[in-house]
Amino acid sequence: MSTMNDVALRAGVSLKTVSRVVNGEPSVSEQTRQKVKAAIAELDFRPNSVARNLRTGRIDVVGLVLPQLSQPYFSSLAEAVMREAERHGLTVLIELTDGDAEAEMALVREHGPHLGGLVMYPVGLSDTQARTVAGIVPTVFMSERAYDAPVDRVAMANREGVRALVGHMVSLGYTRIAALGADHSDLPERSAAHLRLDGYRDGLRDAGLPCLPELVIDVHPQWSRQLGAAGVRRLIEQGTSFDAVVAFADALALGALHAVQEAGLRIPAEVAVAGFDDTDEAGYSYPSLTSVAPGTAQIAREALALLSDRMNDAAAQPAERLVVADFELMVRESTLGGMATWGGA
Structure with a gap:
């Protein structure tokens, strides 16, 4: 592991000069500062944060x-x-x-x-x-x-993101859009779940569509693939008609993808699915997942x-x-x- 002394030797400066650069002190010329930074990069030097904290009084x-x-x-x-x-x-x-x-x-x-x-x-x-x-x-x-x-x-932008997602679904002709991830328990009023549900309602209102209680699927306490799949299975088992799912998290949406395909329904020909978070998995699921990148x-x-x-x-x-x-x-x-x-x- 490289030391501050190694950096000083590589840069051809004093140990005190290296210390000044590491601690961001202004009393060093720009040319010298760049020489020291280059030596730090070459040697992959990592300052000892504990020692620096003791010197500067700042906790890093x-x-x-x-x-x-x-x-x-x-x-x-x-x-x-x-x-x-x-x-x-x-x-x-x-x-x-x-x-x-x-x-x-x-x-x-x-x-x-x-x-x-x-x-x-x-x-x-x-x-x-x-x-x-x-x-x-x-x-x-x-x-x-x-x-x-x-x-x-x-x-x-929780509310705005889901509103745009619903608008995207409507623009493609979907009209019975389920909301997956609502939580009507005791979460604070402006929690992500509540704001995303507001965005879902906004999107339906923009399109002149009703918000149907049977299409709002409660999922709590945590958003996961398992709970997403379970929520969509409930819709299917109850015989509720839906042609799209807006999930409030990618994890829920991935579970929904599984449940929809498990039921023999084609995505998106019969049911469209979208999520929120744009995690890495969204681009590599099958089919790849439409999602809001926040x-x-x-x-x-x-x-x-x-x-x-x-x-x-x-x-x-x-x-x-x-x-x-x-x-x-x-x-x-x-x-x-x-x-x-x-x-x-």
């Missing part, structure tokens, strides 16, 4: 708190956050909560004081708990729900930018900032068959 370890990693979207999000954190010179510790508010708070209370910052996908937090979190550690929420707390947020890389990029601001100078930042990521409709075979050339990969 941040927490990433997610409900789970078993759902493809969260694993993709975790990877994107870790890559972006590396660009900021930050190390990421991942913790899982299963969406439980008490678990979320326990993690923050235990680890928050020892972290430089926190990126969190909250599920069960109340406004009071969100304020407590913000008081413990600089925090950015990846959340659609607005909290009465001084916390920056990065959100995805801007995962942008979400990670904006979250780390906001967090870095908070960590560097929290007092200078506005009390609360919101960034909504862009989305894109990725149209594939599950809605267009072999003619999937419009609007996506």
Whole structure:
């Protein structure tokens, strides 16, 4: 493993100069800085974050708190956050909560004081708990729900994305479109499930179509392939007529693909299926899956930018900032068959 001394020898500068470059100090000429950076790259030198923290007083370890990693979207999000954190010179510790508010708070209370910052996908937090979190550690929420707390947020366009998806289905002639992934339990009002259901209703309203209760399939507590398949099987067994499925997550949509084909129905000739998240699996399923790409890389990029601001100078930042990521409709075979050339990969 390369050391700072190795970098100094390669660049032909002093150890102190290398230290100044590593710590981002301004008192180094641009030419020298580039020489040191080139030596760092050649030697694959990785500064010791613990030693640097002791020198600078800044903690370069941040927490990433997610409900789970078993759902493809969260694993993709975790990877994107870790890559972006590396660009900021930050190390990421991942913790899982299963969406439980008490678990979320326990993690923050235990680890928050020892972290430089926190990126969190909250599920069960109340406004009071969100304020407590913000008081413990600089925090950015990846959340659609607005909290009465001084916390920056990065959100995805849940409602708008599903609305566009329903509009796509209607444009192809589908009229009995099932919503797979609703949750009428005690989730917060602006949870992803509720917002995506609102988007489904918006899309039907745009097309002048009724929202039929028998086509809204509850799936909880978690979105998975198994529950997606089970929900569509219920529709089929009940004899409910439907010609399309808008699933609120790719995991649900992949389960729906299985159940529809299991019943001997052709996709998309008899039933079209689409999802949300545009995970890697969407492009490689059979047939390939139309899905909403929610801007995962942008979400990670904006979250780390906001967090870095908070960590560097929290007092200078506005009390609360919101960034909504862009989305894109990725149209594939599950809605267009072999003619999937419009609007996506």
